[in-house]
Amino acid sequence: NTIVAIVPAAGSGQRMQSTMPKQYIKIGHATILEHTLQKLLSIPQISQIIVAISSDDDYFSTLEIASHPKIKTTIGGDTRAASVLAGLRLADETSWALVHDAARPCVCVSDIEMLIKTVFDYQQGAILATKITDTIKKSISSTDCTPVQIEQTCDRRFLWAAATPQMFNVKDLTTCLIRAEQQHVELTDEASAIEYGGGHPILVECKRDNIKVTRLEDLPLATLYLQEQGY
Numbered sequence: 228n229t230i231v232a233i234v235p236a237a238g239s240g241q242r243m244q245s246t247m248p249k250q251y252i253k254i255g256h257a258t259i260l261e262h263t264l265q266k267l268l269s270i271p272q273i274s275q276i277i278v279a280i281s282s283d284d285d286y287f288s289t290l291e292i293a294s295h296p297k298i299k300t301t302i303g304g305d306t307r308a309a310s311v312l313a314g315l316r317l318a319d320e321t322s323w324a325l326v327h328d329a330a331r332p333c334v335c336v337s338d339i340e341m342l343i344k345t346v347f348d349y350q351q352g353a354i355l356a357t358k359i360t361d362t363i364k365k366s367i368s369s370t371d372c373t374p375v376q377i378e379q380t381c382d383r384r385f386l387w388a389a390a391t392p393q394m395f396n397v398k399d400l401t402t403c404l405i406r407a408e409q410q411h412v413e414l415t416d417e418a419s420a421i422e423y424g425g426g427h428p429i430l431v432e433c434k435r436d437n438i439k440v441t442r443l444e445d446l447p448l449a450t451l452y453l454q455e456q457g458y
C-alpha cells in the first residue's frame with residue numbers, strides 16, 4: 228500500500244493575469260506550490276512526491292523545498308492529463324497515485340487522511356469533493372458565450388464539485404488516461420478518466436477550504452484559509 232503523490236504544476240495560469248505561473252505567487256512566507264507540498268509532506272504514508280512542471284519553468288529549482296529527498300520533478304505535457312501521465316510513468320505500477328493540484332494549497336491534511344483511509348478501507352479509487360450549495364443551471368451553449376439562455380436546472384441533491392486529491396491505483400489510472408487520450412476525450416480531472424473506463428470512484432466530502440486558486444480574486448480567500456490553519 229505505498230502512495231506516490233503526483234502534483235500537476237505545468238499549467239500556464241492564464242486566468243491569473245500574472246506574469247509568473249500562479250503556483251509561484253507567495254501567500255505569507257511561502258509560494259502556493261510550497262504550501263501544497265508542505266501539506267503532502269506532512270503525511271508519512273506518502274513515500275514520494277512527483278511534481279510535473281513546465282519545460283520552461285525557471286522557478287521550481289530556486290525553491291528550498293526542491294531539494295527535499297521525497298520530491299522529484301518531471302516535465303508535464305500540454306494538458307493536465309498529459310502532465311499526470313508524465314508523473315505516473317515514474318511511479319511503481321503496484322502503488323497508489325494521489326493526484327493533487329498545485330493550485331490547491333488550502334486542503335486540510337485531515338481530509339487527505341480521510342481520503343486515504345476510504346481508499347484503503349474500500350480498496351477502491353476515491354476523490355475529495357464538496358456538496359453543491361448553489362442552484363446550478365445548465366445553459367443551451369457553452370459558458371464562453373454570455374448572456375446565454377438556461378436549458379434546465381440541475382437537481383442539486385445529487386451534485387458535487389470535484390476537488391483533489393484524487394486517488395487511484397497507478398495501473399488503472401494510467402490505462403484509463405491513455406485510453407481517454409487516444410480517443411481524444413477532454414478530461415478536467417482523473418476521476419473522469421476512470422468513469423470513462425466504466426468505473427465509479429467514491430466521493431469523500433471535504434471542507435470548503437479546499438479551493439482551487441485560479442483567479443486573482445481567489446488570493447485573499449486562500450490567504451485567510453491558510454492563516455486560519457496556522458500557516
Ligand code: C5P
Pocket residue numbers: 234235236237238239279303304305306307310311328329330415439441
Ligand atoms: O487548469 P486547471 O486549473 O484545471 O489546472 C489544474 C492543475 O493542473 C494546476 O495545478 C495546473 O498547474 C495543472 N496543469 C498541468 N499541466 C497542464 C495544465 C494544467 O500540470 N498542461
